[in-house]
Amino acid sequence: MIESRETVALFPASFDPPTNGHLDVARRALQIFDRLVLAVAVNLEKQGTFTSEERLDMLRAEFGEEPRVEVTAFQGLTVDFARERGARVIIRGVRAMSDFEYEFEMALMNKRLYQEVETVFMLPSQEYMFVSSSRLKELVQFGRDVEEFVPAAVAKRLRERFSR
Amino acid sequence: MIESRETVALFPASFDPPTNGHLDVARRALQIFDRLVLAVAVNLEKQGTFTSEERLDMLRAEFGEEPRVEVTAFQGLTVDFARERGARVIIRGVRAMSDFEYEFEMALMNKRLYQEVETVFMLPSQEYMFVSSSRLKELVQFGRDVEEFVPAAVAKRLRERFSR
Amino acid sequence: MIESRETVALFPASFDPPTNGHLDVARRALQIFDRLVLAVAVNLEKQGTFTSEERLDMLRAEFGEEPRVEVTAFQGLTVDFARERGARVIIRGVRAMSDFEYEFEMALMNKRLYQEVETVFMLPSQEYMFVSSSRLKELVQFGRDVEEFVPAAVAKRLRERFSR
Amino acid sequence: MIESRETVALFPASFDPPTNGHLDVARRALQIFDRLVLAVAVNLEKQGTFTSEERLDMLRAEFGEEPRVEVTAFQGLTVDFARERGARVIIRGVRAMSDFEYEFEMALMNKRLYQEVETVFMLPSQEYMFVSSSRLKELVQFGRDVEEFVPAAVAKRLRERFSR
Amino acid sequence: MIESRETVALFPASFDPPTNGHLDVARRALQIFDRLVLAVAVNLEKQGTFTSEERLDMLRAEFGEEPRVEVTAFQGLTVDFARERGARVIIRGVRAMSDFEYEFEMALMNKRLYQEVETVFMLPSQEYMFVSSSRLKELVQFGRDVEEFVPAAVAKRLRERFSR
Amino acid sequence: MIESRETVALFPASFDPPTNGHLDVARRALQIFDRLVLAVAVNLEKQGTFTSEERLDMLRAEFGEEPRVEVTAFQGLTVDFARERGARVIIRGVRAMSDFEYEFEMALMNKRLYQEVETVFMLPSQEYMFVSSSRLKELVQFGRDVEEFVPAAVAKRLRERFSR
Numbered sequence: 006m007i008e009s010r011e012t013v014a015l016f017p018a019s020f021d022p023p024t025n026g027h028l029d030v031a032r033r034a035l036q037i038f039d040r041l042v043l044a045v046a047v048n049l050e051k052q053g054t055f056t057s058e059e060r061l062d063m064l065r066a067e068f069g070e071e072p073r074v075e076v077t078a079f080q081g082l083t084v085d086f087a088r089e090r091g092a093r094v095i096i097r098g099v100r101a102m103s104d105f106e107y108e109f110e111m112a113l114m115n116k117r118l119y120q121e122v123e124t125v126f127m128l129p130s131q132e133y134m135f136v137s138s139s140r141l142k143e144l145v146q147f148g149r150d151v152e153e154f155v156p157a158a159v160a161k162r163l164r165e166r167f168s169r
Numbered sequence: 170m171i172e173s174r175e176t177v178a179l180f181p182a183s184f185d186p187p188t189n190g191h192l193d194v195a196r197r198a199l200q201i202f203d204r205l206v207l208a209v210a211v212n213l214e215k216q217g218t219f220t221s222e223e224r225l226d227m228l229r230a231e232f233g234e235e236p237r238v239e240v241t242a243f244q245g246l247t248v249d250f251a252r253e254r255g256a257r258v259i260i261r262g263v264r265a266m267s268d269f270e271y272e273f274e275m276a277l278m279n280k281r282l283y284q285e286v287e288t289v290f291m292l293p294s295q296e297y298m299f300v301s302s303s304r305l306k307e308l309v310q311f312g313r314d315v316e317e318f319v320p321a322a323v324a325k326r327l328r329e330r331f332s333r
Numbered sequence: 334m335i336e337s338r339e340t341v342a343l344f345p346a347s348f349d350p351p352t353n354g355h356l357d358v359a360r361r362a363l364q365i366f367d368r369l370v371l372a373v374a375v376n377l378e379k380q381g382t383f384t385s386e387e388r389l390d391m392l393r394a395e396f397g398e399e400p401r402v403e404v405t406a407f408q409g410l411t412v413d414f415a416r417e418r419g420a421r422v423i424i425r426g427v428r429a430m431s432d433f434e435y436e437f438e439m440a441l442m443n444k445r446l447y448q449e450v451e452t453v454f455m456l457p458s459q460e461y462m463f464v465s466s467s468r469l470k471e472l473v474q475f476g477r478d479v480e481e482f483v484p485a486a487v488a489k490r491l492r493e494r495f496s497r
Numbered sequence: 498m499i500e501s502r503e504t505v506a507l508f509p510a511s512f513d514p515p516t517n518g519h520l521d522v523a524r525r526a527l528q529i530f531d532r533l534v535l536a537v538a539v540n541l542e543k544q545g546t547f548t549s550e551e552r553l554d555m556l557r558a559e560f561g562e563e564p565r566v567e568v569t570a571f572q573g574l575t576v577d578f579a580r581e582r583g584a585r586v587i588i589r590g591v592r593a594m595s596d597f598e599y600e601f602e603m604a605l606m607n608k609r610l611y612q613e614v615e616t617v618f619m620l621p622s623q624e625y626m627f628v629s630s631s632r633l634k635e636l637v638q639f640g641r642d643v644e645e646f647v648p649a650a651v652a653k654r655l656r657e658r659f660s661r
Numbered sequence: 662m663i664e665s666r667e668t669v670a671l672f673p674a675s676f677d678p679p680t681n682g683h684l685d686v687a688r689r690a691l692q693i694f695d696r697l698v699l700a701v702a703v704n705l706e707k708q709g710t711f712t713s714e715e716r717l718d719m720l721r722a723e724f725g726e727e728p729r730v731e732v733t734a735f736q737g738l739t740v741d742f743a744r745e746r747g748a749r750v751i752i753r754g755v756r757a758m759s760d761f762e763y764e765f766e767m768a769l770m771n772k773r774l775y776q777e778v779e780t781v782f783m784l785p786s787q788e789y790m791f792v793s794s795s796r797l798k799e800l801v802q803f804g805r806d807v808e809e810f811v812p813a814a815v816a817k818r819l820r821e822r823f824s825r
Numbered sequence: 826m827i828e829s830r831e832t833v834a835l836f837p838a839s840f841d842p843p844t845n846g847h848l849d850v851a852r853r854a855l856q857i858f859d860r861l862v863l864a865v866a867v868n869l870e871k872q873g874t875f876t877s878e879e880r881l882d883m884l885r886a887e888f889g890e891e892p893r894v895e896v897t898a899f900q901g902l903t904v905d906f907a908r909e910r911g912a913r914v915i916i917r918g919v920r921a922m923s924d925f926e927y928e929f930e931m932a933l934m935n936k937r938l939y940q941e942v943e944t945v946f947m948l949p950s951q952e953y954m955f956v957s958s959s960r961l962k963e964l965v966q967f968g969r970d971v972e973e974f975v976p977a978a979v980a981k982r983l984r985e986r987f988s989r
Contacts, residue, residue, distance in 0.1 A: 012176075012201050033287050037176050037258050038201075082475045094201050099290075113295050113463045118477065123197050126263075126290035131277050131951060135769040147738045149774065246967045277955045282969065295459060299605045311573045313610065340504075340529050361615050365504050365530075365586050409803045422529050427618075441623050441791045446805065451525050454591075454618035459605050623787060627933045639901045641938065668832075668857050689943050693832050693914050694857075750857050755946075769951050779853050782919075782946035787933050 014038040014125075015092035017046050017083050020060045021053040022159045024141060026133035028067055030098035033127055035073060042090050043068060045078040054142060054166060066158050083111075084119040095124045142167065178202035178289075179256035181210050181247050184224045185217040186323045188305060190297035192231055194262035197291055199237060206254050207232060209242040218306060218330060230322050247275075248283040259288045306331065342366035342453075343420035345374050345411050348388045349381040350487045352469060354461035356395055358426035361455055363401060370418050371396060373406040382470060382494060394486050411439075412447040423452045470495065506530035506617075507584035509538050509575050512552045513545040514651045516633060518625035520559055522590035525619055527565060534582050535560060537570040546634060546658060558650050575603075576611040587616045634659065670694035670781075671748035673702050673739050676716045677709040678815045680797060682789035684723055686754035689783055691729060698746050699724060701734040710798060710822060722814050739767075740775040751780045756790055798823065834858035834945075835912035837866050837903050840880045841873040842979045844961060846953035848887055850918035853947060855893060862910050863888060865898040874962060874986060886978050903931075904939040915944045962987065 014034055020027060020043075035041050045060045055063070057078045068074040079086040087095055095115065097108050112124035128134070136154050144151050145163040152160045178198050182191060184207075199205050209224045219227070221242045232238040243250040251259055259279065261272050276288035292298070300318050308315050309327045316324045342362050346355060348371075363369050373388045383391070385406045396402040407414040415423055423443065425436050440452035456462070464482050472479050473491045480488045506526050510519060512535075527533050537552045547555070549570045560566040571578040579587055587607065589600050604616035620626070628646050636643050637655040644652045670690050676683060676699075691697050701716045711719070713734045724730040735742040743751055751771065753764050768780035784790070792810050800807050801819045808816045834854050840847060840863075855861050865880045875883070877898045888894040899906040907915055915935065917928050932944035948954070956974045964971050965983045972980045 036285075037287055037289070082472070082477065085475065109292065110463045110465075110468075112292055114468060116292070116294070117481075118472075121200075123201055123291065125201070127287065128273065128276055128280070130280070131955070135766045135951070137766075140766075140770060144738070144774075147741065149738065153773075246964070246969065249967065274955045274957075274960075278960060281973075282964075295463070299459070299602045301602075304602075304606060308574070308610075311577065313574065317609075364613075365615055365617070410800070410805065413803065437620070438791045438793075438796075440620055442796060444620070444622070445809075446800075449528075451529055451619065453529070455615065456601065456604055456608070458608070623791070627787070627930045629930075632930075632934060636902070636938075639905065641902065645937075670857075692941075693943055693945070765948065768948055772948070772950070777856075779857055779947065781857070783943065784929070784932055784936070786936070 011039040012094060013040045013042065013090060013092040014094035014096050015042045015044055015083070015087045015090060016096040016098075017044045017079070017086070018098075019048070019053065019138070020045050020064060021055055021138055022060065022141075022155060022162065023063050023067070024133065024136055024138055024155050024159075026098060026129040026136050026154075028156070029129045029133055030096065030127050031068065031074075034096050035071070038094060040073050040075070041096075042075045042077060042092060044086060046083070047078050047080045049080065054138075055162070059162070063156075063159050063162065067156060082118070084115045084122055087122045088119055093122060095122055097124060097126050098129055099126050175203040176258060177204045177206065177254060177256040178258035178260050179206045179208055179247070179251045179254060180260040180262075181208045181243070181250070182262075183212070183217065183302070184209050184228060185219055185302055186224065186305075186319065186326065187227050187231070188297065188300055188302055188319050188323075190262060190293040190300050190318075192320070193293045193297055194260065194291050195232065195238075198260050199235070202258060204237050204239070206239045206241060206256060208250060210247070211242050211244045213244065219326070223326070227320075227323050227326065231320060246282070248279045248286055251286045252283055257286060259286055261288060261290050262293055263290050339367040340422060341368045341370065341418060341420040342422035342424050343370045343372055343411070343415045343418060344424040344426075345372045345407070345414070346426075347376070347381065347466070348373050348392060349383055349466055350388065350469075350483065350490065351391050351395070352461065352464055352466055352483050352487075354426060354457040354464050354482075356484070357457045357461055358424065358455050359396065359402075362424050363399070366422060368401050368403070369424075370403045370405060370420060372414060374411070375406050375408045377408065383490070387490070391484070391487050391490065395484060410446070412443045412450055415450045416447055421450060423450055425452060425454050426457055427454050503531040504586060505532045505534060505582060505584040506586040506588050507534045507536055507575070507579045507582060508588040508590075509536045509571070509578070510590075511540070511545065511630070512537050512556060513547055513630055514552065514633075514647060514654065515555050515559070516625065516628055516630055516647050516651075518590065518621040518628050518646075520648070521621045521625055522588065522619050523560065523566075526588050527563070530586060532565050532567070533588075534567045534569060534584060536578060538575070539570050539572045541572065547654070551654070555648070555651050555654065559648060574610070576607045576614055579614045580611055585614060587614055589616060589618050590621055591618050667695040668750060669696045669698065669746060669748040670750035670752050671698045671700055671739070671743045671746060672752040672754075673700045673735070673742070674754075675704070675709065675794070676701050676720060677711055677794055678716065678797075678811065678818065679719050679723070680789065680792055680794055680811050680815075682754065682756065682785040682792050682810075684812070685785045685789055686752065686783050687724065687730075690752050691727070694750060695729065697730045697752075698748060699730060699732045700742060702739070703734050703736045705736065710794075711818070715818070719812075719815050719818065723812060738774070740771045740778055743778045744775055749778060751778055753780060753782050754785055755782050756785065756793065831859040832914060833860045833862065833910060833912040834914040834916050835862045835864055835903070835907045835910060836916040836918075837864045837899070837906070838918075839868070839873065839958070840865050840884060841875055841958055842880065842961075842975060842983065843883050843887070844953065844956055844958055844975050844979075846918060846949040846956050846974075848976070849949045849953055850916065850947050851888065851894075854916050855891070858914060860893050860895070861916075862895045862897060862912060864906060866903070867898050867900045869900065875982070879982070883976075883979050883982065887976060902938070904935045904942055907942045908939055913942060915942055917944060917946050918949055919946050 016031055016034060031043060043064050045057050047057050061076055061078060064076045068076055099108060115124055141151050141154055145167045180195055180198060195207060207228050209221050211221050225240055225242060228240045232240055279288055305315050305318055309331045344359055344362060359371060371392050373385050375385050389404055389406060392404045396404055443452055469479050469482055473495045508523055508526060523535060535556050537549050539549050553568055553570060556568045560568055607616055633643050633646055637659045672687055672690060687699060699720050701713050703713050717732055717734060720732045724732055771780055797807050797810055801823045836851055851863060863884050865877050867877050881896055881898060884896045888896055935944055961971050961974055965987045
């Protein structure tokens with residue numbers, strides 16, 4: 006029965022803000038999995054640049070019309086949220102070598118905590134491979150335009166945030 | 170239409186011989202993709218330990234009964250074979266950090282050659298993470314038992330090959 | 334004279350808290366060196382999860398009965414403490430690649446500061462290789478059981494600390 | 498009983514030829530372990546620059562007078578030879594990051610094959626950290642002097658070998 | 662026209678304080694480029710050990726007499742400052758592997774922001790390769806002498822700062 | 826006297842064949858150094874895809890008109906050739922992390938062999954970062970077009986070579 010094989014993939018990240026790299030990985034994931042949960046990982050102890058609600062807005066502006074995508078936020082362990090949503094896959098975008106070690110460790114721990122979930126690593130397009138949210142904020146702070154690296158609406162929010 | 174979303178994943182490797190690490194990745198892939206093509210990559214310039222036919226036999230012994238798995242061999246570029254088989258996903262198992270750099274490079278090249286295919290990286294279980302085909306052959310040559318790392322039938326073939 | 338060859342090994346770490354990985358390295362070190370000094374590295378500028386005294390208690394609960402082990406705390410440079418204790422060996426457990434670069438740098442500096450001391454790197458068992466103190470605290474905070482990764486007494490203390 | 502704690506360390510390498518880096522690690526090991534077995538790993542399938550006998554000669558020239566050192570050769574698995582010699586420690590010198598990944602993998606496999614043996618990693622002095630046997634041969638082939646990197650007797654043998 | 666080929670190189674760093682490693686890279690850069698701008702990168706959000714003015718003093722004490730060197734400070738993006746100064750080259754000293762990943766990412770971003778500038782990576786002498794400003798401060802705090810790693814005047818300032 | 830500061834840079838590589846990545850690094854080097862020596866490193870023990878003469882032809886086709894570039898071949902140690910040509914700089918293009926370790930080691934050895942020469946590392950454009958000569962040959966062998974990655978004349982030669 007093919008329905009039983011429908012695969013839900015969870016893509017958890019801080020998305021503070023979402024970059025073209027994130028969006029690219031999400032779109033690629035949507036090509037190969039049946040459903041995609043874009044989940045803002047909320048860290049109560051660390052204040053971000055944008056609130057969870059703002060991050061959700063930015064993600065919804067990109068994926069709100071896509072019926073196979075759910076945009077949401079979560080606290081707690083990623084594996085627990087994966088289980089709650091029935092996700093058999095956790096997607097991690099790896100930008101460059103430095104990311105991988107940490108990801109590797111987390112994937113092994115997650116596999117131990119929840120046998121039924123698989124972590125799969127995906128690469129963004131080469132042009133986004135060296136772009137991170139924190140670098141983008143730095144650029145905006147120094148008056149640079151970042152529309153090349155984020156959606157126009159995100160660029161606008163970054164400018165507003167850092168010109169204040 | 171759900172049929173259009175059926176995802177075929179190609180898992181290309183030399184499988185010379187298949188190890189528990191390979192089989193573990195294949196089984197995990199089968200949990201999250203609709204169909205799996207296990208493909209022995211044939212390299213005409215480099216003679217392996219086992220012939221393509223032997224490698225196919227060993228894979229079929231493990232997956233021959235599984236209707237969603239195809240066991241086959243191919244020459245040429247992986248992306249060309251992916252396209253031929255209608256695979257939207259290329260699976261690569263990463264054993265440890267050292268593998269990743271090469272894989273990364275190949276994935277980017279493949280994306281450039283064939284935009285519609287995604288390479289996804291999966292981890293074997295931790296217990297298989299440091300086990301390679303070449304190390305296993307070394308163990309067998311020195312009289313060690315390797316049933317812990319490969320299926321019993323593969324262990325038998327390895328013993329036969331290296332006791333000759 | 335065999336006495337003159339007795340080798341004292343210093344195993345310095347923050348042990349905040351000690352994990353099974355730490356204990357595993359310590360037990361292995363005890364198999365190959367004559368005496369072992371387990372030393373809680375006290376960092377006055379950074380408050381940990383547990384006090385030095387609590388960390389010492391947790392270590393003593395595991396090694397208090399072993400006559401060849403001393404459990405202690407120190408401030409200052411590791412090499413100075415090694416010299417003070419007559420330790421010819423500094424043991425460092427390396428969990429994964431990411432640790433090694435930093436360790437490498439520190440070992441070279443230590444060799445320069447104190448020629449007579451050798452840093453040796455040891456691996457924990459594979460099952461503890463991807464387990465860190467900070468990850469464990471995260472698990473406990475989200476209600477997970479960590480008895481698989483630390484002694485029962487340590488798990489209890491972690492639960493008490495993070496349920497407060 | 499102190500005798501039961503005598504620790505034999507095995508330092509296996511191809512030593513083709515021994516460099517100052519090898520000798521440095523060996524001397525450091527001798528400071529912290531009771532006995533040291535310097536063992537030329539013989540690979541029947543790969544012809545080296547020097548014969549096993551020549552390599553043993555070069556090692557004996559350096560350590561022949563040291564009663565706590567045995568210079569020998571072996572074929573087969575390192576762990577089997579460690580067991581045969583009663584060595585509880587396998588020493589590996591790590592020259593730079595690139596070595597470590599392979600060593601890591603081998604150490605984990607060795608631990609699995611023979612629980613009682615520990616692999617410890619040691620660093621050569623910083624000045625020898627970027628010196629390898631193969632690079633030295635290249636230098637000699639192009640007429641460079643390498644006495645800075647190997648004992649005088651080894652330099653002489655290298656010159657003889659490559660001027661022929 | 663040879664003047665048009667005069668190459669200005671910018672060496673930006675926090676220099677908090679300058680170490681022998683920094684000075685070594687700067688002197689090497691001066692051998693191969695026509696002019697050198699040593700630029701203290703001022704980070705308003707993070708208080709350093711020394712003020713910008715103190716860092717400039719320490720650099721001037723070393724390079725003040727050299728007509729081809731300018732010692733200065735800047736805020737903002739390195740590429741913007743490079744453009745302002747007419748620098749076609751940004752020099753980065755890489756101490757060890759760990760630095761490189763971050764540097765790589767920054768160099769690619771900089772190339773994207775300002776096509777005319779090239780980032781070149783240079784190595785300090787092997788003896789300074791494992792020496793960082795932060796490690797040196799740690800040594801001084803614990804009463805160690807660091808004159809081996811920094812100019813005497815810098816060592817004096819470090820002692821004054823940390824004995825207060 | 827500005828003439829005395831003219832900097833000659835040596836860019837040694839096997840160039841078998843030259844790729845757009847090589848050419849890109851060479852052009853960037855020409856922006857920042859006064860003269861550039863493009864030098865085919867001849868390895869008598871290893872037969873390449875193209876002869877030295879063919880590689881020189883391919884380089885000359887790209888740089889033959891540029892008065893500040895010399896295209897040549899050499900045997901022996903790079904530092905010896907640098908000295909012979911009066912080059913104060915050796916340029917190495919680093920494609921990705923994996924290259925760097927080896928380059929690092931070679932640069933340190935070269936600095937030891939010839940104090941007056943500096944190795945500088947440069948990055949190719951991001952689009953060429955994951956392209957290697959060996960991968961390109963593989964593509965051509967399987968009938969792929971590689972004009973995206975090499976000059977048209979090089980692509981033609983590759984096709985001729987591998988269709989034979």
